[in-house]
Amino acid sequence: MSSFALTLDIPSVVSVRNTKLLGRSVSDCGRNWSGLPKLSRSRRGNGLCCKAELSELAPAVSAGYGLLLLGGGLFAYSKSGSKGSLFGGLTGSVLMASAYFLTKSPETRVLGDTIGLGSAFLFSSVFGFRLASSRKPVPSGPLLLLSIAMLSFFVMAYMHDSLPVAVSVPVPVPDTLPLP
Numbered sequence: 001m002s003s004f005a006l007t008l009d010i011p012s013v014v015s016v017r018n019t020k021l022l023g024r025s026v027s028d029c030g031r032n033w034s035g036l037p038k039l040s041r042s043r044r045g046n047g048l049c050c051k052a053e054l055s056e057l058a059p060a061v062s063a064g065y066g067l068l069l070l071g072g073g074l075f076a077y078s079k080s081g082s083k084g085s086l087f088g089g090l091t092g093s094v095l096m097a098s099a100y101f102l103t104k105s106p107e108t109r110v111l112g113d114t115i116g117l118g119s120a121f122l123f124s125s126v127f128g129f130r131l132a133s134s135r136k137p138v139p140s141g142p143l144l145l146l147s148i149a150m151l152s153f154f155v156m157a158y159m160h161d162s163l164p165v166a167v168s169v170p171v172p173v174p175d176t177l178p179l180p
Helices: 054-080 083-103 109-134 140-162
Strands: 003-008 019-021 024-027 048-053
Touching: 048 054, 054 083, 054 109, 054 140, 083 109, 109 140
Parallel strands: none
Antiparallel strands: 003 048, 019 024
16 A cells, blocks of 8 residues: 655644544654653654555645646747647646546546546657657756656556455365374
């Protein structure tokens, strides 16, 4: 199971132990109730920890990527009058908006990951071709790197959401061996 851990170094005397914060579990990350560090050999920080699943981050990532694509398309259209950039930015933002709304529901999460994966692959290809044809690193280079990062994120989210959870099945073992 993939998870993303975020550690915030917040020095405090009061400790949080097994509470809920906006639907996510929060632990005390190695502190006892007095606020002093526990004597353990763990390498975790002495701050507030929040563990978010990869599928919980997918809506925020798709919304951010969609806003970046829309902003880039509008910027390129206002600077140079490029209708292709405007169309690409609008298309990317619509695809990412649909991925955003689909990844918010557990029933349609895999479909949202698939749309995000496909659109990130599409924009990786477009920015790769533009970089190869123009030989100018800006703006195609950073957008290519961003699209590849989004592609890898959506591949991991798709694999996390679509693969079944492994369930251990006990194997029956005979109690005694039969005597001849």
